[in-house]
Amino acid sequence: MLFPRDVGVIRNTKGHQVQFQEDQREAFTQERQDRFLTLFSATSNIRYCSREIGIATSTIHHRRRHDPVFRAAFAAAQEQAVVSLRAEMVSRGLALLQAASPDEAADAALSGMDAKLILSLIEQYERSHGKEPGDIKPQKSDAGEATARLQALLIRMRLERQREMEERRKERAERKR
Structure with a gap:
C-alpha cells in the first residue's frame, strides 16, 4: 500500500476512517524551533507563531517545560519581543499625535496588531517574568x-x-x- 509520505504511522480512530499521521517526535525540528523563536521575538504571540510554523501550542509549552536550552532561548526571545512591542506602542502613540487628518490617525491606530492585544501581551509577560513554566499556572x-x-x-x-x-x-x- 502506498502512502503520501514516507515517514509516519497509521492510526485507527475508534471505528472512523483510518488516518495517516506524521511521526510527532520529529515535528519540532531545530529549524522549526529557530523559525518559531524568530517569529516569537517579533510578536510575543505563541498562538500566532505556532500556527505559522505548523506546530501545536502544546508542543511549544511541552518543549519549554522539558528542554532547558529551549526555555532559555524562549525567555530571551520573549524579552526582545516585549521591548519591540513597547517600542511599537510608543511609535503608534507618536503617529497619532502627529496625524494631520482623521484618516492618518485611523491608519496609525489600526495597523498590524491592535493596541489592546499588544498591551495584553506585555501584561502577560510582566506577570510571568522570572517564573518557570510550572509556576505560572495556579496551584x-x-x-x-x-x-x-x-x-x-x-x-x-x-x-x-x-x-x-x-x-x-x-x-x-x-x-x-
Whole structure:
C-alpha cells in the first residue's frame, strides 16, 4: 500500500476512517524551533507563531517545560519581543499625535496588531517574568480553604433566596389590599 509520505504511522480512530499521521517526535525540528523563536521575538504571540510554523501550542509549552536550552532561548526571545512591542506602542502613540487628518490617525491606530492585544501581551509577560513554566499556572488550593469558600457562597445564596421570597410575599400582600 502506498502512502503520501514516507515517514509516519497509521492510526485507527475508534471505528472512523483510518488516518495517516506524521511521526510527532520529529515535528519540532531545530529549524522549526529557530523559525518559531524568530517569529516569537517579533510578536510575543505563541498562538500566532505556532500556527505559522505548523506546530501545536502544546508542543511549544511541552518543549519549554522539558528542554532547558529551549526555555532559555524562549525567555530571551520573549524579552526582545516585549521591548519591540513597547517600542511599537510608543511609535503608534507618536503617529497619532502627529496625524494631520482623521484618516492618518485611523491608519496609525489600526495597523498590524491592535493596541489592546499588544498591551495584553506585555501584561502577560510582566506577570510571568522570572517564573518557570510550572509556576505560572495556579496551584491546587487547600481543601479547608475551598470548603470555607463554598460554605460562604452557599450562605450568601441562601440569604439572597430568603430576600427574594420576602419581597414576593410583600408584593402578594400589597396586591391583596
